[in-house]
Amino acid sequence: MKWLFWALCLLLCYALATQLAGYRQQTFDQALQLNQTLLRRQLDYTALLLQQLTPMDAAAPQALNAELPAFVVAAGFQHKIDTGSRDAFEVQQSYRRRALFLIREYRDQSSDTWTESSAWFPAPARSHYIPLANLFPDRPGGRLEYLQGLDLAADRFFAAAIKAAISSGEIQASKPFTYRDGAPGLAFVRAAYTGGVLPDTTAERLSQVSGVAVVFVDLRQLLPLPDNSPLQLSISAAPDMPQLASVPAAGVPFSALQTLRQTLLVPEPVLPYVLQLSLPAAGWLPWLLFGGALLGSGMLSRRLFRPSAPAPEPALPPVAAPQPLAALEHIALQAMDEAVLLLSVRNQVLYANARAMALTGDAALQGKLLDGVDFGICYPRNQRRVHVLPRLIEKKVRAMLPPGSILIDAHGQECEIEGEFIPLNDAANVAVRYLLSFRHVGKLRQDMVAALKASEMQLKKHQDELARVARINTLGEMSSGVAHEINQPLSAIMSYNEACLAMMDDANPDPVLLRISLVSSVRQANRAGQIIRRLRELASRKQPEVAPLNINDALRSALDLTKNELAAREVIVTTDLAEGLPQVMADSIQLEQVIINLIKNAVDAMTEKNRSDEPMRIFAYSERRGRHIRLGIRDNGTGIPENILPHVFDPFYSSKSEGMGLGLTISQTIIESIGGRLAARNLETGGAEFSLTVPVLKNSHPDAKEEQQ
Missing domain, CATH: 3.30.565.10 (Histidine kinase-like ATPase, C-terminal domain)
Structure with missing residues (x-):
């Protein structure tokens, strides 16, 4: 009988360890899926930002009046500069910055001192350049200040990506590099062409490119994890780390003692890094559970089989498995910049992060049924508004929110949003929860449109002034012809007036001839006035x-x-x-x-x-x-x-x-x-x-x- 009780204790330990490992694996899988979604959303935002930075013609926006997320270090549109325009461009940038600006390059390819300004030299003569000159935010002493003036088209980190972006017309990623503070980074680039249309052939694309839009990214901020999060994120260049599969929990009773890890799936041409999410071993908790179970079973066995004991002690109530990772899902969701709602199959809000409560205007959102919430998500259709969530829950398929979706918060305020609905399925591919993530995009687009309009107005003003200067220059080149044009009516006026004076000296002047001379003189004066008026109009500063x-x-x-x-x-x-x-x-x-x-x-x-x-x-x-x-x-x-x-x-x-x-x-x-x-x-x-x-x-x-x- 004693061995039977020992066997029961071992089975109890096995069951508890298996239950803990299964819960731990399930929680890790949910956190992995959430972080995978966050990564994809961050990359989608980068693509949207590149599209909005890329102008439809050669005039590009110079700044963005919108707050960028933490993972974007800086962004901007960089113009293509021909060798004949280099001097004028450097003078213009130096005047704008109130400091010397040169198109530069880094020549010491073998050392790691490329972050030091002493290692940079003026770029040699080339047919064209793509200098890094326009960045937002453009702060003195910023993380990219030492790169100002870098010829991206000839740099070892960016040249290949820029050439591929120009040839393909698609978004390309640069080689991995490190910022001055040691953070891993890379740049996404997209080419723009004259006229805003992608040329048909590669040769035409290379000749008609007007510049590239660039977004610099800090990879540590792509998946921000709180300091108290048990999750760990490792980043390495793509060739250095193979794709690792997750450590399975099924069939491994003590997998709580192992480290769970999984590589996030991202196509290598888009992100030349491998991002691996891991969860360290549970630490001393499984060992304490195992030792406590053995000690309790031993003491129970000793009391049951002790001869002097009149009766065995009653069995202890079963101990529930602890939940050391109950806050892991909360930490992963709170780390996202987007609003996140986690719904049950009964349409109850199981979780809402702070961003979701702020956008919906309901601080007590968690725990409510969808029928009782004070907000709504709808989109316009046939001059009426259709609610989105009931349709998505009914279909139970992954889908993006329809374009132009509107969020109506608890106070009746409306804002434009974009987001995604994701069913979370179990092993039998049956939805057990629903994940809804969305964000406010109206303000970002409004700010970018306002910045683009202001830039276009400033450009139009400069073009009008430049046209006036060109007209004055043309008048200077035509000065001899203009002088002759004015001299003709003036000479005629003088001749007519001299004839009038001569006729006035006669004893009987002919009034008809006097009138003809005076009328002709007035006509020539009007002609001279018209010539001068047209010249003044050509040189005037008036609006077109x-x-x-x-x-x-x-x-x-x-x-x-x-x-x-x-x-x-x-x-x-x-x-x-x-x-x-x-x-x-x-x-x-x-x-x-x-x-x-x-x-x-x-x-x-x-x-x-x-x-x-x-x-x-x-x-x-x-x-x-x-x-x-x-x-x-x-x-x-x-x-x-x-x-x-x-x-x-x-x-x-x-x-x-x-x-x-x-x-x-x-x-x-x-x-x-x-x-x-x-x-x-x-x-x-x-x-x-x-x-x-x-x-x-x-x-x-x-x-x-x-x-x-």
Whole structure:
């Protein structure tokens, strides 16, 4: 009988140890699933941030007015800088920072001193650079301050990712690196292209890339664990750690004495690290349970089989298995930045973290049934709102919240959210709990949209000022022709007045001749006033006034302003202007500025050509093409070299030794601001053609209604 009781005690110990190990494994699996979800959400947020940082054209937002999560060290859009624009870019950045700024690189590839500023040198001449210059937050003494000016396109940590991002158009991750404080990190990059459209071929993508959006990440903050959490997170580079399977609890009675570990599943191209979550052995608690059970069974056996004992002692009540990891699920959920609700199959809120209580406005949310909560999640559909949670619980499948989902809190306040519904299934694939995670995204998007609009307004202001400076520069180049244009009516006024004075000396002056002379003098004065008024308008700082106008009138005005310069250079001008063209919406001064710039470029191109007896000719035409009007300027010069043709509209790119390379860039910006397009091509007969195409104003032509039908 004594051995029978010993066997029962051993079976009791086995059962208690197995129960503890099973509970421990189940809790670890739940924490693992929650952290896996958190990791995926953090990476999704990074992808969203990269998408919002990537501009639709060459003008990119310079800052973000939104609070970034803890795992994002900094983010920003980095422009591609050609070698001809390097000096101007460095001067601009130095002026903005009030400190010297240089495009740099790290040359000592063999040492670990790359975090020291003394190891950096100015980058050598290259065809282009992608310098790290725009970061948010941009704090003095920040973790990335020593990287300012780094040419990302040629760096050993970032060059491969940037090249792959430009070639593929997808998000790429850099090589793993370490911050100055020793934290493991990496950068996610995404390329942006001119026009906001992904080119078809790799060669076109490499030539049309305008820059890259970069997000620097601190891997320790991807899965933040509280200091008192029993969980441990280990991080290593992907090649250094194999994928490890979890330690199973089933069939191992004393697995509570073992360390549980599991590698989080993340595709290697997305995250070149291995993140492993582990739970150390339970410590002394299983040993204490085992020793107490043996001691109790021994004492019970001794009392039962002692001869002098009149009766055995009554059996002790069964001891319940302790729950040392009851708070593990709470710790994992509280570590998430998102609102988290854990629901039972009976639609009861089993758990709600602090973020969920704050967003829903219900501090006593835990323990309530969904039918009795004071908040709701719905989305608009057919001008009515449909509640989301009952439908998701009914389907029992994993799903994202519908786009545009609205959270209505206990106080009736509404905010836009995004999130995910996840059924937690048991071994039989039956849902035993539901996990709902969501976050407020409305404020982030509003802040980013406001920052983008402010950046666009500032850029438009700079473009208008730059266009005014270009007009003044054009007037300076046309000074001799302008002086001759004003001198003609002034000379005529002087001649008419001298004739009047001479007639006044006669004994009987002819009043008819006097009147004719005075009227002619007034007419010439008005002509001089119109010339001066047009020159003042070209050089004025007033805001652009977009109004309906006839594009032929703008062309005639531009030819009238340049006719003296064209005549001085013996340029023959012919026109073929379509009659009855509908009006277009544009600023007359800016449109004349574009046409004058195209005419001057044509004259300069023909002047460079070695001519004998061939005269210089300019052919200007206008025509209607469907819903657009096209105006073109052709010359019989040398044409545009094939290697320069793709870059004629690039800023600071000029084939002239004295040119700034801004005229065509400003002209393209003006035409694109009214929905048009400026293009250049070489003619088969020789020479080049610049053409601008702008949309017609609706209902401005008798045939417009018929055309729309």
